[in-house]
Amino acid sequence: MKPAISDVRATLRALPPDSLVLAMPDLPDPMARRIALAFLEDAAAQGGGHVMPWPRAQLLLGAAPGAAARAGEALHRLIGARPTTWTLPSEAAELDDWLDRLPAPAPQPTTLVALEAHCAALPMEEVARLTFFAEGPDPRAVAQRLAPADLPLEDPDLRAQARALLCRRVLAALTDPALRGRLPAMRPGLRLLLDLPLAGLPGGRMVGGGRGGRDAPIALLPLAALAEPRFPALAQGLAAAGWHTGFVSKDAEAAGLLVGGGYVLAAPPPAAPPALPPLGDAPRFIALGRDIPAWCRAPGLLWEVPA
Numbered sequence: 001m002k003p004a005i006s007d008v009r010a011t012l013r014a015l016p017p018d019s020l021v022l023a024m025p026d027l028p029d030p031m032a033r034r035i036a037l038a039f040l041e042d043a044a045a046q047g048g049g050h051v052m053p054w055p056r057a058q059l060l061l062g063a064a065p066g067a068a069a070r071a072g073e074a075l076h077r078l079i080g081a082r083p084t085t086w087t088l089p090s091e092a093a094e095l096d097d098w099l100d101r102l103p104a105p106a107p108q109p110t111t112l113v114a115l116e117a118h119c120a121a122l123p124m125e126e127v128a129r130l131t132f133f134a135e136g137p138d139p140r141a142v143a144q145r146l147a148p149a150d151l152p153l154e155d156p157d158l159r160a161q162a163r164a165l166l167c168r169r170v171l172a173a174l175t176d177p178a179l180r181g182r183l184p185a186m187r188p189g190l191r192l193l194l195d196l197p198l199a200g201l202p203g204g205r206m207v208g209g210g211r212g213g214r215d216a217p218i219a220l221l222p223l224a225a226l227a228e229p230r231f232p233a234l235a236q237g238l239a240a241a242g243w244h245t246g247f248v249s250k251d252a253e254a255a256g257l258l259v260g261g262g263y264v265l266a267a268p269p270p271a272a273p274p275a276l277p278p279l280g281d282a283p284r285f286i287a288l289g290r291d292i293p294a295w296c297r298a299p300g301l302l303w304e305v306p307a
Helices: 005-013 030-047 065-079 092-100 112-121 156-174 223-227 231-240 252-258
Strands: 020-025 050-054 057-063 084-087 128-135 138-148 191-195 218-222 244-248 264-267 285-287 301-305
Touching: 005 050, 005 057, 005 092, 020 030, 020 065, 030 050, 030 057, 030 065, 057 065, 065 084, 084 092, 112 156, 128 156, 138 156, 138 218, 138 301, 156 191, 156 218, 218 223, 218 264, 223 231, 223 244, 223 252, 231 244, 252 264
Parallel strands: 138 191, 191 218, 218 244, 244 264, 264 285, 285 301
Antiparallel strands: 020 057, 020 084, 050 057, 128 138, 128 301
16 A cells, blocks of 8 residues: 555656655564654655655655754664665665665555455554644644544545544554554543544444543544434434544535534645634634645634644
8 A cells, every 4th residue: 555656756756956855764663663754754744845655664755954854863863773865866866776676565455355354454553643733823732633544545435445444443442452552642631533434433432532622522424424324313422422523525625515514524725714614612624734724723723733
């Protein structure tokens, strides 16, 4: 489930002069891997780069020199070795040779049976991702989202199936002390945004519920849940247990589908704000991604921030 080498080369061709590319070897220790990846993602957010996973490596493409250098120093302190770095375009030939020697990524599953096997075989450390959100102009994190890993599948039906399969693994790990420690380490005191499959929480158990008001957790469902006959009962059950109900979408235009329902939308933000009714203790919108327009920093909106 990795990007093709053509994706890496296409990104490299679009980088401005003096951009840096940094390669971090894959680390066997899950905690060290998560910390190292956070360093790379922070450098990408601050320096305009992109992080791409690859077999036995993580690539930071195109970060500004200062951000990449800070990430390199942090990785040196963490793993005791400096990551390999290239400056473009002067070292493009050396980087091209290195890319030619990379192992090919595994092919994407193209059937449901293959997808189920792939999702079942993923190490628990790769099943979930944790992102953080601020509210208003203050960039400090006030909420955290525990979501399934985003597998880059072309088929939308397989993408939806992968999300459901990985959501179920995340939920199972949350209720199993032996597995919970292998999920990304959540920060105490932050509001929880938890991605759920269409069926909601297994057996009606409201994992993480019980906090009310502006600290109440938010269950994030796929938009397809709106068409489910049992959705009203699911939403009522979540509300009774102290959860807000929200939806995840690739497009903020989905806000029009939620008018009047009192539901939160999490989506990449458009350049101009959509019509967002007040939702009481729930945020009016959850802006996903690092390309955040200024309107997302208004009170009552959550926007993604670096870890």
